[in-house]
Amino acid sequence: MKYILAAAAYDDLDGIEDWVLSNFGVRAAIKAQRDLIEIFRLLVIFPEMGIARPELTVRPVRFFATSHHWIIYEPGSPTIIHRIFPAARDIEQLNF
Numbered sequence: 584m585k586y587i588l589a590a591a592a593y594d595d596l597d598g599i600e601d602w603v604l605s606n607f608g609v610r611a612a613i614k615a616q617r618d619l620i621e622i623f624r625l626l627v628i629f630p631e632m633g634i635a636r637p638e639l640t641v642r643p644v645r646f647f648a649t650s651h652h653w654i655i656y657e658p659g660s661p662t663i664i665h666r667i668f669p670a671a672r673d674i675e676q677l678n679f
Contacts, residue, residue: 586623586662595667599652615651622649623656623664630658639675646674653677 588596596619604612626632626647633645633656644665647654651670655677657663668677 585660586627586656586664588623589663589665591666592664599667618649619652619654619667622647622654623662626654626656626658626664627662630662636674639677 596616599619600612600616603615630645633647633654635644636646639646642657644655644657647656648670653666653668653670653672653674654664655666655668657665666677668674
């Protein structure tokens with residue numbers, strides 16, 4: 584099984600990488616990207632790790648929280664990573 588990144592998730596990932604790079608340097612940016620990719624792989628293997636949030640969206644997506652980000656994904660074959668938001672944002676204000 585595999586995963587794909589939606590266009591918005593690519594943009595989110597680029598923004599995260601740029602922010603970490605400008606604030607913490609190259610090594611931290613590489614580590615942040617690798618950590619997120621590892622989580623994407625885990626979500627493919629364990630699609631029920633995230634939680635459904637029917638009060639936020641009717642879409643068949645799940646929300647997975649890391650210490651730094653919310654990952655919104657759609658389990659399946661392939662798993663679709665839709666968005667990657669900073670965990671500090673109010674999840675109920677995401678309008679996803």
